Amino acid sequence: MRVFLSSLLCAAILGYRAGAVVIDDFSMTSQKFLSSGVPEGFTLDLNEERLVQFAEDDKPVWITEREKIRAKALGRKFFDITHTPWFKRPPTSLAPSLAYPAPDKQNLVNTVIANLTVDGMISNLQKFTSFRTRYYRSETGKESQKWLLNRISEITAEYASPSLTYLITLTEFTHPWGQNSIILKIKGASEAAAVENGTVVIGAHQDSANTIPFLPAPGADDDGSGTVTILETYRGLLASNYTPVQDVEFHWYSAEEGGLLGSQAVAQSYAQENVNIHSMVQFDMTAWVKRGTREEIGIVTDYVDADLTEFIRTLVNTYCGIPYVDTQCGYACSDHASWGKAGYRSAFGIESTFDNSDKNIHSTNDRMDISDEFSFDHMLEFSKLAVGYIIETAGWSKL
Numbered sequence: 001m002r003v004f005l006s007s008l009l010c011a012a013i014l015g016y017r018a019g020a021v022v023i024d025d026f027s028m029t030s031q032k033f034l035s036s037g038v039p040e041g042f043t044l045d046l047n048e049e050r051l052v053q054f055a056e057d058d059k060p061v062w063i064t065e066r067e068k069i070r071a072k073a074l075g076r077k078f079f080d081i082t083h084t085p086w087f088k089r090p091p092t093s094l095a096p097s098l099a100y101p102a103p104d105k106q107n108l109v110n111t112v113i114a115n116l117t118v119d120g121m122i123s124n125l126q127k128f129t130s131f132r133t134r135y136y137r138s139e140t141g142k143e144s145q146k147w148l149l150n151r152i153s154e155i156t157a158e159y160a161s162p163s164l165t166y167l168i169t170l171t172e173f174t175h176p177w178g179q180n181s182i183i184l185k186i187k188g189a190s191e192a193a194a195v196e197n198g199t200v201v202i203g204a205h206q207d208s209a210n211t212i213p214f215l216p217a218p219g220a221d222d223d224g225s226g227t228v229t230i231l232e233t234y235r236g237l238l239a240s241n242y243t244p245v246q247d248v249e250f251h252w253y254s255a256e257e258g259g260l261l262g263s264q265a266v267a268q269s270y271a272q273e274n275v276n277i278h279s280m281v282q283f284d285m286t287a288w289v290k291r292g293t294r295e296e297i298g299i300v301t302d303y304v305d306a307d308l309t310e311f312i313r314t315l316v317n318t319y320c321g322i323p324y325v326d327t328q329c330g331y332a333c334s335d336h337a338s339w340g341k342a343g344y345r346s347a348f349g350i351e352s353t354f355d356n357s358d359k360n361i362h363s364t365n366d367r368m369d370i371s372d373e374f375s376f377d378h379m380l381e382f383s384k385l386a387v388g389y390i391i392e393t394a395g396w397s398k399l
């Protein structure tokens with residue numbers, strides 16, 4: 001397996017896109033990193049064997065945690081399937097194919113959109129990026145998760161009407177590594193609709209990671225931006241006293257940066273219990289508008305459900321002030337991939353084309369104040385999109 005990995009790393013080095021900076025940074029520090037122990041505040045065994053899948057048709061391979069971190073530093077994407085050696089659920093286990101009718105709830109969606117603001121996103125992200133790192137195997141990663149959980153409770157207490165409060169449950173999906181995923185559920189008004197047409201899920205990942213996990217990782221764009229974007233969507237829906245017809249869930253995953261660990265655990269658990277999921281949409285990086293480029297919403301077209309993705313394009317045209325652009329992201333690119341693998345429909349919206357996306361991620365420079373290319377107004381467009389997605393798919397019970 002070491003032979004396999006070293007040849008794989010050579011291939012990765014040779015093939016790595018514009019990776020000079022990342023590789024230099026990594027090799028400069030890697031000597032120290034590889035030889036020194038794990039610092040206080042981290043629970044990580046660099047020698048632990050992990051089962052990792054690098055491509056859809058590849059056989060999973062056992063590599064050490066240290067090798068996994070190096071592979072990621074070299075730009076490789078993967079599922080870490082150590083805890084979830086699945087079982088790939090066939091799409092045939094899905095409910096009969098859903099129609100995606102043209103958006104027809106503009107009046108409702110637009111009243112919610114009119115009340116979205118950047119204020120909460122700014123203050124929430126300021127706090128969220130103040131943790132030294134939100135690494136999923138760190139003490140501060142645990143603290144940031146507890147802070148987020150508490151912030152969601154506060155928003156619920158402040159904005160939910162008494163009748164709505166009754167429909168809301170906030171839970172931690174516990175993981176063995178310490179930082180838990182967070183699941184917020186708004187129960188739909190119609191049990192039958194929830195059962196027949198499924199739960200509507202919007203997600204983002206809460207963890208951050210420096211290329212060298214022990215170094216600081218503010219993770220403002222990756223994925224603090226998605227985290228506070230869907231939080232603002234949630235606040236806006238509550239403020240408008242939104243009651244869905246079908247169930248709606250907001251997911252904030254742990255350990256995306258460890259190989260989609262949190263979302264795989266959640267998706268696998270739903271699949272095992274045969275939970276009917278209508279669809280899942282992921283937002284990972286929603287803030288960056290590269291200087292000199294047109295402001296756009298990136299729609300990922302690989303490893304996603306094509307019909308759902310087309311519906312998301314329609315929603316951008318209907319509810320956003322900027323156009324969409326198609327882009328590709330690769331295998332195991334973000335948490336939507338875990339849902340796809342579990343046989344559910346999923347899609348992925350990102351800040352721009354993959355090429356124009358923020359190159360500060362996984363470093364100490366992934367900060368909200370690094371450049372005016374970091375745009376809360378851009379994030380707000382994704383909050384609007386999420387409002388449209390949720391209301392158009394889960395309905396509004398006052399209809």
Ligand SMILES: *[C@@H]1O[C@H](CO)[C@@H](O)[C@H](O)[C@H]1NC(C)=O
Pocket residue numbers: 190192193194196197
């Ligand atoms: C499920 O969705 C379809 C299509 O929108 C609708 O006609 C049907 O009434 C829904 N089922 C329930 C139980 O509400």
Ligand SMILES: *[C@@H]1O[C@H](CO)[C@@H](O)[C@H](O)[C@H]1NC(C)=O
Pocket residue numbers: 114115239240241
């Ligand atoms: C939405 O915004 C309007 C205009 O700013 C305001 O009058 C209204 O109270 C807001 N509604 C909610 C539910 O926040």
Ligand SMILES: [Zn+2]
Pocket residue numbers: 222223257361362
């Ligand atoms: Zn990342």
